[in-house]
Amino acid sequence: MGYQLIRRSLLFTYAVIVIVPLMVVLLGSFKTTPELFSSPYGLPTSLRLDNYAEVVGKENLTTAFVNSVLVTVCSVSLTLVLASLAAYAATRITGWLIGAVYAFLILGMAVPAQTNMVPQYVLFYSLGLTDSLVGLVLIHVVVTLPIAVFILTGFMRSLPRDIFEAASLDGSGPWRTYRQIVMPLSKPSLAATAIFLFVIHWNDVLYPLLLVTDPDKKTLPLALLDFQGEYLTNYPLLFTGVIIASAPVVLAYVFLQRYFIAGMTAGAIKG
Known part of the structure; x- marks a missing residue:
């Protein structure tokens, strides 16, 4: 029982370490720079696609x-x-x-x-x-x-x-x-x-x-x-x-x- 608890705790910790940065990157792609710095872990105020349009529109x-x-x-x-x-x-x-x-x-x-x-x-x-x-x-x-x-x-x-x-x-x-x-x-x-x-x-x-x-x-x-x-x-x-x-x-x-x-x-x- 103790081994299973330690194992699950380690797996949960690893999952958090992996998922949190991914969520920051994903949510940050829908934010403006001020919004990202003011609330890096929060949801975007609106589902704007301006960043994606700007990136896709870059010729380079x-x-x-x-x-x-x-x-x-x-x-x-x-x-x-x-x-x-x-x-x-x-x-x-x-x-x-x-x-x-x-x-x-x-x-x-x-x-x-x-x-x-x-x-x-x-x-x-x-x-x-x-x-x-x-x-x-x-x-x-x-x-x-x-x-x-x-x-x-x-x-x-x-x-x-x-x-x-x-x-x-x-x-x-x-x-x-x-x-x-x-x-x-x-x-x-x-x-x-x-x-x-x-x-x-x-x-x-x-x-x-x-x-x-x-x-x-x-x-x-x-x-x-x-x-x-x-x-x-x-x-x-x-x-x-x-x-x-x-x-x-x-x-x-x-x-x-x-x-x-x-x-x-x-x-x-x-x-």
Whole structure:
């Protein structure tokens, strides 16, 4: 009884810590600046949509939204292709060499992103990939590839070996087995990994801040920083931008929730 009480108390405290800031942001997007500062936790006096109209009407935010969509879709797609190929090789090829390559790749998960920022910037600058959406896609793929390989490898190792042996007896080569057997069976894990990568790429502000200075190449999280001035921050507009930027992530999770849960549990039990 005592354990359950402590557990529920901790969960309730955690829920309050998460929900209260979210409610302040959501309600603040319908307020004016004086109203927000006078009553940050209260309900808005009226359901005004002026902030949303102003944010949507900003041309730079529209461009930033399109840039975020392009960078995120390309980054997720390319990462999934490369990670699935690497995971398939790691599970099907035996020997110390593939094990060493896999260990070296996974080692990238242990290296903090901030430690590589200076050499990454120098490299991308020398290649002419700064202020470039292609550069953002490449850096996102490189940074998130280790975690994607780790997730997909864990799932593919749980696939029954009988499937691969049967495919080999039927004359199916490695490439055909990958396309027609492994990829269809890996759909739950691929969907879960895609959602995970989507959240990371869509919300990333570190690498756009590092590589992008051209206003036409800014992504949405980076463009939202324009609402923060040196002496004054327009918090209602900033909160409105945060709500709009978060909407695609929330919608993706709502519609793909069953795939996300299936992907997280896939591979937990050996086939």
